[in-house]
Amino acid sequence: MLPNTASGQLYQRAVNVLVEGVSSASRGPANYAPYPPYMRRGAGSRLFDVDGNEYIDWMMSFGALPLGHAHPRIVEAVQREVVHGTHFATALEVEVEVAEMLVGLLPHADKIRFANTGTEACMAAFRLARGLTGRSKIVKFEGHYHGWYDAVLLNTNPQLPTTLGHPNDPIRIPDSSGLTLGSWADTIVVPWNDEAALTRVMAAHGRDVACVVTEGIMTNMGVIPAKEGYLKFIQAICKSHGALFYLDETVTGFRVGAGGCAELYGLKPDIVTYGKALGQGFPIAAICGPDWVMDGLEWGKVLHYGSHNAPRLGLYATKTMLEIMMEGGAVGFQQLQACGRKMANALREVINAQKRHPAIVQNVGSVFQIYFTDRDAITDYRDFCSHVDRNKFRLFANALLQSGIYMSPANTLHSLSSLAHSDADIQATAEAVARTLETL
Template sequence: MAFGALPLGHAHPKVVETITREVTRGTHFATALEVEVEVAEILVNLLPHVDKVRFANTGTEAAMAAFRLARGHTGRRKIIKFEGHYHGWSDAVLINTNPYPPTLLGHPNDPIRIPDSSGIPEEAWKDTIVVRWNDVEALERAMAIHGHDAACVVTEGVMSNMGVIPPKSGYLNRMQELCHQYGALFYLDETVTGFRLAAGGAAELYGLSPDIVTYGKALGGGLPMAMIGGRAEVMAGLEWGKVLHFGTHNAGRLALHLTKVMLETMLADNQAGFSRIKDLGLKMGSEVRRVAKANNRHGIVVQGVNSMFQVFFTEKEEITDFRDFCTYVDRMKFRDFALRLMDKGIYMNPSATLHSLSSIVHTEADIAATARAMAEVLEEMP
């Protein structure tokens, strides 16, 4: 669903009604508006770890602001990130986000830093430390070396750029403890997981209290919208004259109105929308597992968290980190699988690094149709 940007699906009646009404009242004013305050109040009341918010347009922009804020707040330079985690396409963190041959990755205790694009000078990422994810010992080792110089440790709640890879039990909680121990800010990037895994995202699901958090994708209900949030003490750094964050289209009026519609719709009737996408996602994952088990010629593992799931063609029982993905997941076989599904009217992105998501307008009939098509495709595949 548009890489996670459409929890209400395509052209939801409330979305169409809102855009049609509000566009006649002005597309953009580049100044603070009442709807900005209304949305901020909803978010602060919903998210216990967020005292104040600041709006941006994309997850990349929000992350850039968060990194600058972390450096300004702590007076430190280093950023600790994890292999396979994507935090936007800015120069400082666009490293080790794509799957590479395992022989290029270096030792797990000392990953080789690999820029994912031409045009990124080494100076941009020299203070970015890359660590193996889901490995407590690797994190403790990295913090012992770099923790006192780290402005923040940034992580996704669920690794979402290598399919769907959940955190091991207690891993994120230990990460949060280590951040507090070394004085680094704990930065939870909820661009993908926010307003998807639960109303409070991965923070709610795993019992976390991040110092800084960013959201995007689903937040805008289909229009560009992102957010930086966090503790009041940290967010105070964004006051005028301290850590600067500009943008003509930040807090865009139409996008804020859709954000408000998305939140009100998903939260109505005791968060029924979030319960709905969770149930549908879990049912879809269960059906895919059933189909895969019935056709055991192909090694298949289905991994998911609530509304998110992905199909891995692998002989491993579980994919737990970036190196597992690079080594054991057959991406070309998944591509063949996805393209064959398209021929049957079912869309799955052909990149194994991505994942599928449910929306409130999906139905049990959609799940059944998808399962039937998958069964046919697995029979046809060599």
């Protein structure tokens, strides 16, 4: 029998023509029970599905919508420009304008190279680091995600505690079949937030390391901030070994401040990549750094091609987003962080008021996540794997959907505020969370 909803009926059709009925595993039945809601439109802080249900959206396209859905000025800019063409694959005036805006905004960026997605930008950044240094190895951290590029698809998904091994042993668990041993032979995996572990690795391999790559905030296991001083430690140890310090801001860029984690933590990275929020819903990414790094891409020394690099409509959306966020002295970025902190604090109050489900809320500015755990804090991948009840969170988030609150049911992901969210949205969400915890 077909489910008695339009989403259910769509799902029954979709599984016949789409893998798992969707186009990305995080959207499918592994997270949503018994099937995902199929969305029809968005407006402001709201999503509306094909059954007419309305949701307060705290996922915001995995962080790609700092302004919320269908912001009037984004709509106006795209409608104005689409009549003149969608994509030219040529040099563009708006490409120069947006690059000038970014270089003016980001003190660590002398030059920009636009790409299509965060994964693609990361791939180019790794090649650039290797091309500049003449070294082959890269260092990544357990639980960090830098796209689905073969060489870094290690320990990005939580594993069972029995697979974790001794705390001093590196974990190298591939997250996909189809990877060859050679595809990650030069990738070294290190526990995060552990200065001693990175010191040991760099002492042993530092002369061969092209770059150390890190998220500024570990956003692939919810929201796990770096310990105080840890990111500057990474920066310093890279310099001492002649490796590049690569900060992946695909998630955090234009989300936790105008200058992202680089600004928030006072960093001077050699390479930075951006995606998600940069395009305000359009696929666009960027690689940036000082001249001496970015010059490595000149004249094909380190090749980076792309028919859709610097997409015309996406650049107009980016330009408009940056203009809005920077008005009045970057008030938009301040408002974004304040809303996220207010939502996180409201969730803490609700969780602390109930006694049935031990849980905590971790956040940095606009980015927040709930963990069902008896720990006071989750500090790394191993904590997450061993001490977080991910199944309870999935049940919780799916139950919240019935109250019109949209959070990703994957505890590895996170929720985000936007300029469209209001105090009323925060109150309604907190009340729905309280009801859901009572019945969970």
